[in-house]
Amino acid sequence: MNSAIEHFLLTSKLTQRFYQVPASDLNSNDTSPFFIIGSGRSGNTLxxxxxxxxxxxxxxxxxxxxxxIIGxxxxxxxxxxxxxxFLTLSNFQFxxxxxxxxxxxxxxxxxxxxTLPxxxxxxxxILNSFYKxxxxxxxxxxxxxxxxxxxNTFHLDRIMGVFPTAQFxxxxxxxxxxxxxxxxxxxxNKFEDAAERWFQSVELSCQFGRKYPLQYIEINYNVLVTSPELTLRKICEFLQVSFEDNMLKAPPTLLGDVEEHSHHANVMQDINTQHIGKGLKSLSSDQIKYIQSKVNSSKYSSITNFS
Incomplete structure (x- = not known):
């Protein structure tokens, strides 16, 4: 189903009349989460x-x-x-x-x-209660x-339909x-698949940001690791919370999936810049040209500056 149609079904008063249970609760101040989106391997877990x-x-x-679940x-x-x-909680638990x-x-x-009224x-x-x-x-x-x-980058319109005041x-x-x-x-394992995942994720995120500019902020990984306090202050302002020194000074907390997956191993290290530029050193010249040609393609015109 087209994402625009799905969003309409989730948000239209006309279509929501046919649902036994509403998608969102606009009267609640307790269902305004935030989502870190974009391509994986981009400092998301950091x-x-x-x-x-x-x-x-x-x-x-x-x-x-x-x-x-939303689908x-x-x-x-x-x-x-x-x-x-039952259906929602089963999806989580199993x-x-x-x-x-x-x-x-x-x-x-x-x-x-x-037993809720x-x-x-x-x-x-239901979703909010699971996280609580x-x-x-x-x-x-x-x-x-x-x-x-x-x-979740591939389901942004669905998420927005359920959490219309969410931030991204x-x-x-x-x-x-x-x-x-x-x-x-x-x-x-395949270079083309990895590259395509980046392009699809970033394109979808940028397009979404243009539709909802007040609920979207873009952060550059290189800037995060070179100027972490400045970047975190910007994010805190966006989320309407005060910056706390503890964000940078506290030792890493247990993160659940980080300890169980080897591809998250670097997250527990101190913030550093040692991973900037590794791609240009490890990829072949043909692979670099492949990425550059896609960057220059009009198909990905929504992608903003990432350098």
């Missing part, structure tokens, strides 16, 4: 680590089910509240990455949600949740370094 050190914010491990909702307007609660959240069974949460029922409420359950279980101080799953932080790394990092980490 940024998550830094923002997790803020007293008012928290970002759980990556979850790859958010787009799928199920769109295609099945007749789902009852109890069915939607995903292979659920173990990285270090949570118990979601049965208790499901029981609590099923009708005026509190929405898909956004994570916060409560781990006794986290932060009150506002974020998400750092690069794959697009972190951009140059395609040479990001592509090289994808290959080195083993996430992709």
């Amino acid at each position: 940024l998550r680590r830094l923002l997790n050190n803020h007293s008012q914010l928290y970002i759980p491990p990556e979850t790859y089910v958010l787009g799928r 199920h909702y769109i295609r099945h307007p007749s789902l009852t509240w109890q069915e939607l609660v 995903d292979e990455e659920f173990s990285t959240f270090h949570l118990p069974s979601l049965n208790k949460l499901a029981i609590e949600l099923k 009708q005026d509190k029922q929405s898909l956004a409420m 359950f994570y916060q409560s279980h781990h006794k986290l101080q932060g009150k506002r949740w974020g998400d750092k799953t690069p794959y 932080i697009h972190i951009v790394r140059n395609p040479y370094d990001a592509t090289s990092s994808y290959l080195k980490s083993g996430i992709y």
Whole structure:
């Protein structure tokens, strides 16, 4: 289904009349998360680590089910509240990455949600409650949740339909370094696939930012690692929270998926610039030309300066 049509189904008062449960809750001030988006291998997890050190914010491990959950909702307007609660929480609990959240069974949460009065029922409420359950279980101080799953970049309109006041932080790394990092980490084995993932992700993020400029900010990876305090101050202003020295000074907290996946190993190191420019050194001349030709292509005209 076209993303524009999906967004219409999620947000139109006309179409929402046919859904048993609304997608979002515009009357709630408690469902305004933020999302780190863009291509993977771009400093996304480093940024998550830094923002997790803020007293008012928290970002759980990556979850790859958010787009799928919203897709199920769109295609099945007749789902009852109890069915939607069960379907949504099952997607989280039976995903292979659920173990990285270090949570118990979601049965208790499901029981609590099923007893909510009708005026509190929405898909956004279920999703928000899952993230709040994570916060409560781990006794986290932060009150506002974020998400750092690069794959969510392919579901931005869906997410916006459920969380219309959400904010989006697009972190951009140059395609040479990001592509090289994808290959080195083993996430992709084929160069063309790794490069295409960068181009698709960055193009989608930039296009989204042009549609929602007030809810979108673009951050450059090179600037983050060379001027981390300046960059974090900019992000904090965007999120409407005060900058805290602790974001840079505190030791890394346990991040769940970082400890379990080798491709996140560098995240626990001190901020450094040693990974800038590695792509141009490790990629072949033909691979560099391939990327440059795509950068110059009109197909990717939405991509902004990444150097």
